[in-house]
Amino acid sequence: MLKERRLIAEQVAQQLFAAEAAIDAAIAATASLTGLMPSIRQAAGISAHIGQDALAEAAETCSMLVRARSSIVATHNALTVAQKQMGLGAVNFGGLVEKPLLAGEAPRRIVAVAAA
Numbered sequence: 001m002l003k004e005r006r007l008i009a010e011q012v013a014q015q016l017f018a019a020e021a022a023i024d025a026a027i028a029a030t031a032s033l034t035g036l037m038p039s040i041r042q043a044a045g046i047s048a049h050i051g052q053d054a055l056a057e058a059a060e061t062c063s064m065l066v067r068a069r070s071s072i073v074a075t076h077n078a079l080t081v082a083q084k085q086m087g088l089g090a091v092n093f094g095g096l097v098e099k100p101l102l103a104g105e106a107p108r109r110i111v112a113v114a115a116a
Contacts, residue, residue, distance in 0.1 A: 005086050013093035016079060020072055027065045034058040 037055050041048070083089060 002087065006088060006091060009083060009086065009088055009091070010093055012079065016076060020076070023065060023069050023072055027062065027069060030058060030062045030065055034062055
């Protein structure tokens with residue numbers, strides 16, 4: 001039973017990490033696009049009126065992606081609570097990266113263990 005819960009949790013964790021990475025990549029790509037547009041407009045000597053709507057939309061997209069990142073972080077925190085409720089609180093499914101404590105959470109010590 002514990003082994004099954006751990007396998008399920010590992011699947012969820014891997015998909016969560018993939019979603020987090022995809023959102024981060026989308027933020028980086030959109031921010032690069034947003035920064036590139038005014039630079040190439042200036043270099044080409046084109047009026048600031050040209051492409052203003054596109055620039056505003058790209059900036060709004062970046063803002064939405066940052067909000068999406070906040071939501072996936074909240075998802076991650078909720079899954080951390082679920083992990084503990086499943087009796088898997090001592091299991092680390094990601095890298096050995098120290099996460100900030102959740103509200104009311106006691107300080108923790110991360111210890112690497114060999115896979116079973």
